Amino acid sequence: MSEIDASRAALPSLVSIRDLKFGYGGRKIFDGVDVEIKRGQVTTIMGPSGTGKTTLLRLIGGQIKPQSGEVVVDGRHVPKLSRQGLYDLRRRIGLLFQTGALFTGLSVYDNVAFPLREHTRLPEKLIRNIVLMKLEAVGLRGARDLMPAELSGGMARRVALARTIVLDPMMIMYDEPFTGQDPITVGVIMKLIRQLNDTLGLTSIVISHDVQEASSISDYLYVLSGGKVVGEGAPDAMKTNESPWVRQFMQGAPDGPVPFHYPADPIDDDLFGMVTA
Amino acid sequence: MTMLRNLGHWWLGIMARMGRSLIFLVQILFGMHELLLRHPREVVMQLYSVGVLSLLIILVSGLNVGMVLGLQMYNTLVDFGAEAALGPVVALSLVRELGPVVAGLLFAGRAGSALTAEIGLMKATEQLAGMEMMAVDPIRRVVAPRLLAGIISMPLLAAIFSAVGIWGAYFVGVGLLGVDEGAFWSQMQAQIDWRDDVLNGVIKSIVFGVVVTWIAVYEGFDSVPTTEGVSRATTRTVVAASLSVLALDFLLTAMMFNK
Ligand SMILES: Nc1ncnc2c1ncn2[C@@H]1O[C@H](COP(=O)(O)OP(=O)(O)O)[C@@H](O)[C@H]1O
Ligand SMILES: [Mg+2]
Numbered sequence: 309m310s311e312i313d314a315s316r317a318a319l320p321s322l323v324s325i326r327d328l329k330f331g332y333g334g335r336k337i338f339d340g341v342d343v344e345i346k347r348g349q350v351t352t353i354m355g356p357s358g359t360g361k362t363t364l365l366r367l368i369g370g371q372i373k374p375q376s377g378e379v380v381v382d383g384r385h386v387p388k389l390s391r392q393g394l395y396d397l398r399r400r401i402g403l404l405f406q407t408g409a410l411f412t413g414l415s416v417y418d419n420v421a422f423p424l425r426e427h428t429r430l431p432e433k434l435i436r437n438i439v440l441m442k443l444e445a446v447g448l449r450g451a452r453d454l455m456p457a458e459l460s461g462g463m464a465r466r467v468a469l470a471r472t473i474v475l476d477p478m479m480i481m482y483d484e485p486f487t488g489q490d491p492i493t494v495g496v497i498m499k500l501i502r503q504l505n506d507t508l509g510l511t512s513i514v515i516s517h518d519v520q521e522a523s524s525i526s527d528y529l530y531v532l533s534g535g536k537v538v539g540e541g542a543p544d545a546m547k548t549n550e551s552p553w554v555r556q557f558m559q560g561a562p563d564g565p566v567p568f569h570y571p572a573d574p575i576d577d578d579l580f581g582m583v584t585a
Numbered sequence: 586m587t588m589l590r591n592l593g594h595w596w597l598g599i600m601a602r603m604g605r606s607l608i609f610l611v612q613i614l615f616g617m618h619e620l621l622l623r624h625p626r627e628v629v630m631q632l633y634s635v636g637v638l639s640l641l642i643i644l645v646s647g648l649n650v651g652m653v654l655g656l657q658m659y660n661t662l663v664d665f666g667a668e669a670a671l672g673p674v675v676a677l678s679l680v681r682e683l684g685p686v687v688a689g690l691l692f693a694g695r696a697g698s699a700l701t702a703e704i705g706l707m708k709a710t711e712q713l714a715g716m717e718m719m720a721v722d723p724i725r726r727v728v729a730p731r732l733l734a735g736i737i738s739m740p741l742l743a744a745i746f747s748a749v750g751i752w753g754a755y756f757v758g759v760g761l762l763g764v765d766e767g768a769f770w771s772q773m774q775a776q777i778d779w780r781d782d783v784l785n786g787v788i789k790s791i792v793f794g795v796v797v798t799w800i801a802v803y804e805g806f807d808s809v810p811t812t813e814g815v816s817r818a819t820t821r822t823v824v825a826a827s828l829s830v831l832a833l834d835f836l837l838t839a840m841m842f843n844k
Binding site for chain 2: 369371395396398399401402403405406407409410411412422423426427
């Protein structure tokens with residue numbers, strides 16, 4: 309075990325996933341996954357589309373239960389929690405959905421105020437102060453009266469982020485926050501993730517395809533593929549990682565252990581089979 | 586043999602759906618008291634979008650049905666010299682049958698489809714999952730106020746339908762065709778029984794309100810969260826809710842007016 313590994317092992321984990329197995333119906337998604345999310349860090353989980361990155365976040369949030377293995381968040385076994393226990397835990401975890409998932413019927417202000425109104429009995433004046441502060445933190449205090457339909461994709465995600473931090477969670481999970489955003493927005497979101505994590509003392513999990521972005525803001529990376537963790541390490545170590553899986557992903561090679569082609573019969577059979585048969 | 590198996594499969598599917606929707610209803614009802622205590626405003630807002638927004642189509646249809654009814658009945662009654670009975674005949678048809686049934690069908694098309702589409706889209710855009718991750722139960726927060734609003738709105742809409750319909754018949758019968766005004770109203774009052782006719786009509790409309798709204802919210806909540814899934818769920822709501830109204834109407838009529 310290297311020095312870095314030893315010092316990492318000494319850090320306390322907020323989320324521990326051990327030997328996780330999960331599938332939808334008969335289809336296997338995870339086949340023995342181990343992931344440790346350390347307190348105070350930004351951890352990025354990468355992997356091709358459809359490997360189950362979103363599914364992993366849903367397992368951590370307790371929206372689905374694993375077939376076997378452990379999911380421990382802040383010392384609690386998520387699959388064993390009662391409904392009330394799960395709701396208590398979720399109050400302290402923010403999940404930023406890929407789409408933002410803003411309530412389309414509510415204004416920006418009411419969206420951000422929603423968790424406060426549901427979970428606290430604060431007077432409206434105090435709610436207003438908190439909401440405006442959180443909107444200020446994402447740079448959208450001036451957009452409070454807009455409706456979600458009037459926001460750009462990047463703004464919608466920032467509003468969703470303000471809503472996520474309004475109850476002061478201990479952890480935020482971001483599902484592909486950069487996907488489909490212009491470079492400026494990507495920069496803004498990157499800065500926000502790191503800044504919020506460090507100033508509010510949070511723990512962050514980021515799902516991403518973007519190797520460059522992910523490397524520059526994370527303390528630790530995981531690469532998932534084919535239901536397993538195929539590589540993990542600090543961003544610098546990952547760049548020099550020998551594993552062909554990790555190399556393909558870090559360099560963005562179209563073909564490699566993750567094949568370019570969806571499984572099919574040999575092309576000769578497919579194209580000329582009718583003729584020769 | 587295969588046909589038999591498919592038939593069994595289809596039947597089991599329907600039974601499973603009905604079971605799930607029943608559990609769903611029980612879940613909604615369990616959270617109801619909390620909803621009324623914590624979110625009375627939400628119920629009022631839903632009353633607006635479910636009830637008030639259905640008002641226009643109810644008014645226009647009620648008036649139209651009443652006028653046609655007045656004209657048709659007059660033409661029949663006048664042959665027997667019984668046009669003074671126009672008032673009670675029209676009122677009975679509306680209060681007992683047409684008010685609850687036609688209002689129920691319109692309600693399924695106008696409010697039911699909108700409810701299914703709204704809840705289905707909230708599901709497809711992850712708003713419901715988002716709510717759950719914020720530790721807020723979407724059944725209590727989204728579904729329950731809509732169901733309650735539907736149950737409250739439907740009897741009121743049916744009553745308005747009947748009232749406007751009677752007014753339409755009055756307009757045609759008394760205003761245009763010269764039926765005696767005094768006879769129109771006094772015969773109506775004399776012939777219509779409060780309990781037998783009005784109350785039974787109200788019971789029907791309450792039952793239709795529960796069933797139509799229940800189907801609508803269940804289909805939305807259970808929809809496949811894609812564009813196609815939501816559109817299919819919306820269609821299913823209108824078809825299932827309309828057929829349920831007609832079937833239940835027959836059942837209720839047989840139970841209520843069986844002398
Ligand atoms: N509710 C579901 N039912 C069945 N299959 C699902 C469901 N959700 C996701 N899947 C499948 O599981 C796989 C992993 O999905 P997901 O976690 O969304 O992948 P990722 O976020 O990595 O792109 C995908 O192939 C997807 O089709
Ligand atoms: Mg995903």
